[in-house]
Amino acid sequence: MFKRIHHVAIICSDYVVSKRFYTEILGLRVLAENYRPDRDSYKLDLCLPDNSQIELFSFPGSPARPSYPEAQGLRHLAFAVDDVVQAAAHLNRHGVETEAIRVDEYTGQRFTFFQDPDGQPLEIYESV
Structure with missing residues (x-):
């Protein structure tokens, strides 16, 4: 369906x-x-x-989105990328802060979080 x-x-x-x-x-x-x-x-x-x-x-x-502590509802939006390190560096060069790169304990894939201008949590997730 x-x-x-x-x-x-x-x-x-x-x-x-x-x-x-x-x-x-x-x-x-x-x-x-x-x-x-x-x-x-x-x-x-x-x-x-x-x-x-x-x-x-x-x-x-429109009211601001409640974020921290995390509210119920949609948690974040994740984008698939080929290389998390490269994608994070691109964001950083454009003044976008990223969290430390972590490794998904279940898949072994690298990922990190950042925010859009309104604080919407976004993720880049390395997919092979």
Whole structure:
């Protein structure tokens, strides 16, 4: 019945800053960008190489996401990369802090966490 995840929706506090982060730093491709005047809201459709998508929304006055301690609900979004060290170095060169690289005790794969401009927890996970 379910085949794959089609998209993940993220609400940001500063559309310009988040658009730059997801397109210029993370390198996601823009599929569509729409301004909805009735909501004073942008909707940016972004795409990864496997065609999975992120919908980036801006809604004026939306509350901040509770994060630490972690709240119930979606914990984080993980991106597959070929080389975690290389991906973390790319993020660091662009001023994005990453946690120490760890090894998944079950799979033996390397991974680390970072945050988007609104503190949304994101992960890079080495997949071979």
